[in-house]
Amino acid sequence: MSTKTKLNAKNSVLIDVEGMKCGGCVKTVEKTLLNHKNVQNASVNLVERTALIELENENTNIAEILLELGNRGFPAKTRIKNAFQQRIEINQKQELWKQWKQLMVALILLLLSVLGHLSEGGKLPIPVIGTLPFHAALATFALFGPGLAILKSGWKAASHLTPNMDSLVGIGVMSAYLTSLSSLIWTEFGWPCFFNEPVMLLGFVLLGRFLEERARFRTGKALKELAELQPEIARLYINKTQIREVRVGALKVGEKIQLLAGDRIPIDGIVIEGNSAVDSSSLTGEPLPIEIEPGNEIKAGTLNLNGTLIAEVKQIGAETTLARIINLVEQAQARRAPIQRIADEVAGKFCYGVVGLSIATFIFWWKAGSFIWPEVLNSSGQGLINSHQHILHSSLGGEAQTPIGLAIQLSIAVLVIACPCALGLATPTVITVATGKAAQKGWLFKGGDVIEKAAGIKQIIFDKTGTLTLGRPKVLECLSTKSETELIQIAASLENNSRHPIAYAILEAAQNNNLKLLNTVNSKDFPGKGITGEIEEMKGIIKLGKIDWVLTELTKFDNEIRKKLNNSKYKDNSMVAISRDNELLGLIIIDDKLRIDANTSLNQLRNKGYKLILMSGDRKSSVIKVGNELGFEENLLDWELLPEEKLYKLEHHRKFGPIAMVGDGINDAPALASADIGIAIGTGTQIAQDTADLVLLGDRLESLPEVFVLAKKTMQKIKQNLFWAFGYNIIALPIAAGILLPKYGILLSPPLAALLMAISSMTVVINALSLRTL
16 A cells, blocks of 8 residues: 555545556556545555545546546546446456457467477478468467557556566567567578567467466455345335335335245345344354344345245445445455555566666676677577578577577566566455455455454454443343332433443333333433433433443432442442432443353463453443453453543553454444554444444354454465565576576576466465465
8 A cells, every 4th residue: 555644435436447467567557546636545456456546535537547547558447336246247257258369369379380390390291381481470470469468568558667567578579579580581690580489478478367367366256256145136015915026226215025035135124024034144154043023124145044024125236234345345455455565666666677687688698698608609500591490499598609699588588587477466366365255254354454464463452342242231120219110211211312232221121111212302422421311201401321420410329229239139230320410310230241252252362372451431340240251360451441541541552562452332433443453343333343444244252363363374375475476586587597507508488487477476376265265
């Protein structure tokens, strides 16, 4: 990612960019985007061929940016929301088919070139294909047929002083072709003639790119499978006798659909009739089906298992949870990990270095090398014509008879063996596979940079309510000097618009007692403290929340309530206080059960060496009770913290290493944003999910250790890929330049170099794909 600013999702636009083939292309596209006055930031992904750009404002003319990319040889268009399936099925197949046709032509030409060798050697009775003009014609057709796109792309990039892989291949094959053509026309030059090299080189380059493209498409398989969860047809429910099938895109919010057993759910909606079990494992990773009844929400992409449901449409198309997940994962794949900057910086300057090395190789072997080691020259040729006939089908660097001939051959070999492709693919292939695999399990990373940070985490801070506990508390006891039902009624009326887990507990208690909610006005939330408001049927301001906060304006704590509290067996549990003006109405004691997998998950994290901290806004006794049950060290427990106090405590712990914050509520949002990694539980509030860097969908805490394992494995794969990509070029380029030629007579011919170059790129892709088996 560029160092301008951190990507801002609000003004971010995802665009599809064609024509990128190596790390040099990535650098050119990013440079072009960042040079535009209205682009604040840009992150380019070679694997997905996308660019995520942050605009200065929402009114920026995207067409100008797309035009600039097109002028540089990178046609681009904005990503249509919810069009992932279409892009996979149409654009990628078209690109594969195009490459397949070019490859077939190139392989036919390669076959004819091989037959020409056999004919020249007298092993095939077709003399015409063994002649020099025939091979010149093959090379010409190869260059200006299947190779024309490479030449155009390479020239366009070079003309803008941003050479790429196509530039190197183009210079290499054109050098070989023009050298051979000059040798054919002006025999007195004594230059080598090798028309077979452009044919073989292009054949192997196109073969490698086709195989690389096929392997690359597999990296997006997980996201494609998510997109396939969206059905195309829905059963529109008009009444019991009128049900007709319609396209999902034709549905409108408020309409009703019928879902039969076995149907994949096409919309986000509310069940209004029927009971069933729904399998949500495809979205959240939850292994067990969820029992659904009227009033429950259902999500697009989940599976209705065993009952008929009637549901009201709430969200369709790009607004569904499934579409948002896909869009989030696509943007995450476009955001690069910081480690990729090194590779992209190198790849951006790589082509200049290779051209420089090629020129140095030419000058050295022309003016010095062949005189220092004269044995590298082949002196067997007799005369110019015989010499040409003898070495017509030799590999570059083989049977060179003059210093300039050897210099030309080795400088061309340097150009074509260079491989910035592997450098460019090393990181994004792994990130693409990792984010796709994570999405299938219900873990939404918001970028490759998040995965890299997650791999380096040393400490994890947990909120209590809704994170380590289920977040579905129950009312255990009401302590009031008056009517307990009236206390619940007042509290539930005030909490009616809140999404805090305690609010659900109080509302559930009111519902169980068949209590009618009262009308409230002037409600106001105080994150980490409570809520205030007025009830139309009563005078005075009602205050509900933490005991210390509620009691600040009271002259005294009611003795009768204090006595009841001291005698209560639930006195160590969470509780809220309710007051009206300066009068304490009572206390409501709440119980929230620990998550079933909390102990197991935390122990797994401890065994992996993570330092675990518990911070909560709840009472001291309640936090200590949970901390003891889950094995937290007492000095790593904090209680009765406001949001800003959580932030302060987080900064204190940060000096001991990178830190992750796991939370689910509005009061956790500041800490989630400030932590190195903010992790939100999917059952929590929307603001927590929006603020976090990683969202764990579903209701399982045990996925947290698995997330960190995946992050570490991902970084291992990236480092392996970068080691291979750098190592390949460090070893191959000196060999191609002739470092082993004087002593061992070893060099790499361009066709072999092209094949190794393709293998290098495929290696990093295949290594990335191995993540899918973890």
